[in-house]
Amino acid sequence: MPTYKYPNSISFFRFLFNSSEITKNPIPFQRKWFEEKGDSFSVWSPLRGHIILTRDAKISKQILQKKHKIYHKSKLQTKFLSKYVGYGLLTSSGDYWLQQRRLIQPGFHKEKIQNLVSITQASIDEEVGKIETGQFTDLYPIMNTLAFEVVAKSLFDFSASKDTMRRLQSIIEQLQRFIVKEIRQPHKKLKYWLSGEIRYHMKLVKESREIVLSIIEQRRRSHQRHDDLLDMLLNARYEDGTSMTNDQLIDEILILFVAGHETTANALTFTLSLLAQHQEVLAKAAAETAEISEKKFSNLETIANLNYIRSCIEESMRLYPPAWITDRVATEDDFLGDYHIKKGTLLGISIYELHRSKQYWQNPEVFDPGRFYGNKKIDTSYYLPFGAGPRLCIGNNFAMFEMILAINTILKKFEIQSDNKPIEFLPLITLKPVGIKLKFSSIS
Ligand code: HEM
Numbered sequence: 001m002p003t004y005k006y007p008n009s010i011s012f013f014r015f016l017f018n019s020s021e022i023t024k025n026p027i028p029f030q031r032k033w034f035e036e037k038g039d040s041f042s043v044w045s046p047l048r049g050h051i052i053l054t055r056d057a058k059i060s061k062q063i064l065q066k067k068h069k070i071y072h073k074s075k076l077q078t079k080f081l082s083k084y085v086g087y088g089l090l091t092s093s094g095d096y097w098l099q100q101r102r103l104i105q106p107g108f109h110k111e112k113i114q115n116l117v118s119i120t121q122a123s124i125d126e127e128v129g130k131i132e133t134g135q136f137t138d139l140y141p142i143m144n145t146l147a148f149e150v151v152a153k154s155l156f157d158f159s160a161s162k163d164t165m166r167r168l169q170s171i172i173e174q175l176q177r178f179i180v181k182e183i184r185q186p187h188k189k190l191k192y193w194l195s196g197e198i199r200y201h202m203k204l205v206k207e208s209r210e211i212v213l214s215i216i217e218q219r220r221r222s223h224q225r226h227d228d229l230l231d232m233l234l235n236a237r238y239e240d241g242t243s244m245t246n247d248q249l250i251d252e253i254l255i256l257f258v259a260g261h262e263t264t265a266n267a268l269t270f271t272l273s274l275l276a277q278h279q280e281v282l283a284k285a286a287a288e289t290a291e292i293s294e295k296k297f298s299n300l301e302t303i304a305n306l307n308y309i310r311s312c313i314e315e316s317m318r319l320y321p322p323a324w325i326t327d328r329v330a331t332e333d334d335f336l337g338d339y340h341i342k343k344g345t346l347l348g349i350s351i352y353e354l355h356r357s358k359q360y361w362q363n364p365e366v367f368d369p370g371r372f373y374g375n376k377k378i379d380t381s382y383y384l385p386f387g388a389g390p391r392l393c394i395g396n397n398f399a400m401f402e403m404i405l406a407i408n409t410i411l412k413k414f415e416i417q418s419d420n421k422p423i424e425f426l427p428l429i430t431l432k433p434v435g436i437k438l439k440f441s442s443i444s
Pocket residue numbers: 089090101151255256257259260261263264267321322323326327384385386387388390391392393394395396398399
């Protein structure tokens with residue numbers, strides 16, 4: 001019998017005792033326990049066996065990069081998520097994931113994405129044009145709609161009515177909220193079933209799939225070339241010459257909506273809020289915007305030259321990583337540094353804590369875009385807003401250029417002001433900003 005060695009442990013009873021608070025907001029607990037037990041700690045659960053949470057860069061690198069083949073996504077990410085949002089790139093694993101990744105990856109190559117810049121800029125202009133001035137406004141809903149519209153228009157050229165679009169956006173939001181409830185309070189499953197909540201949400205799943213199918217069919221009937229991601233998905237062929245079925249297409253499209261809009265909306269909200277709270281940084285970013293806009297660059301050149309704004313976004317995602325945690329399950333016994341873990345161990349990698357660890361960052365709680373400015377290379381074992389290794393976010397380049405264009409457009413048009421309340425957030429599936437308000441005033 002091999003002897004296993006796990007990181008310092010938290011007793012299961014202590015964990016249970018705090019479970020209702022952990023359910024509401026796990027971030028203060030992980031901080032407290034890392035400080036107490038070290039950069040990795042474990043909990044032994046009678047139902048789940050050993051669970052490890054880590055903010056150790058070497059361990060994160062081994063799991064996500066060096067030995068990724070033996071670390072697979074857990075059922076939380078595959079089974080639970082896919083029940084509601086489909087079995088696509090984000091939620092699949094093993095050979096099926098690899099086959100889909102190979103098929104879809106070319107659609108996200110830099111050259112392909114660059115062709116989408118003008119349509120992305122047009123969607124951003126439309127949404128930014130709707131921002132009301134002169135009063136403190138809830139920022140998140142504006143950024144959420146902006147990010148949703150950008151994915152819909154740039155990647156799929158969806159020409160559904162505004163009502164249908166808002167419906168799809170609202171369904172995705174409702175489903176995500178329910179997934180969090182189910183994952184965090186699994187003991188209430190019977191209650192959700194009896195109260196009809198599960199049935200209600202499965203009806204929403206059906207409706208969202210019907211909306212996406214109607215859009216696919218509309219595109220097929222149009223016989224027009226759009227040269228966007230939807231065309232690419234429809235025309236992609238596996239090695240044996242077959243193409244994706246309608247169900248596979250719906251799964252992948254829904255996943256791209258889910259993975260691609262809320263994360264970006266969160267990052268944009270945090271970035272604008274941080275800028276508004278740091279006047280000297282805001283002044284530099286606004287000066288860069290003004291300088292670049294005088295040069296009459298193309299959209300692509302604009303993105304390439306907005307280096308300070310890029311650094312502000314990178315620093316904002318360090319402090320508030322939209323994907324604040326990820327997990328993997330060991331499919332074999334493994335040695336992780338000093339530890340020896342058993343096949344089946346569940347591991348959580350706290351991206352939030354890696355990004356704020358004193359081991360890797362000076363003054364980690366301070367917002368300082370200078371850390372990134374000048375194309376400084378930062379190690380992906382402790383800075384990983386888009387993940388790392390083969391399961392790196394497929395939309396990372398797209399997200400970066402969308403965010404740079406959005407911040408640039410806003411700073412060109414408005415002065416922004418914060419109410420200077422501390423930035424609040426909730427760690428749900430993504431790290432969601434809460435109650436952030438900004439005042440926009442037009443630059444005359
Ligand atoms: C600021 C914006 C974004 C952030 C912070 C972000 C973050 C991440 C992270 C951390 C992962 C890896 C998860 C893991 O390894 O467990 C991931 C995967 C993924 N992201 Fe993003 N993402 C963003 C935007 C987007 C966009 C715009 C799209 C598409 C339109 C997208 C699509 C995906 C997909 C499909 C995956 C799964 C890739 C795979 O497993 O092969 N993401 N994202």
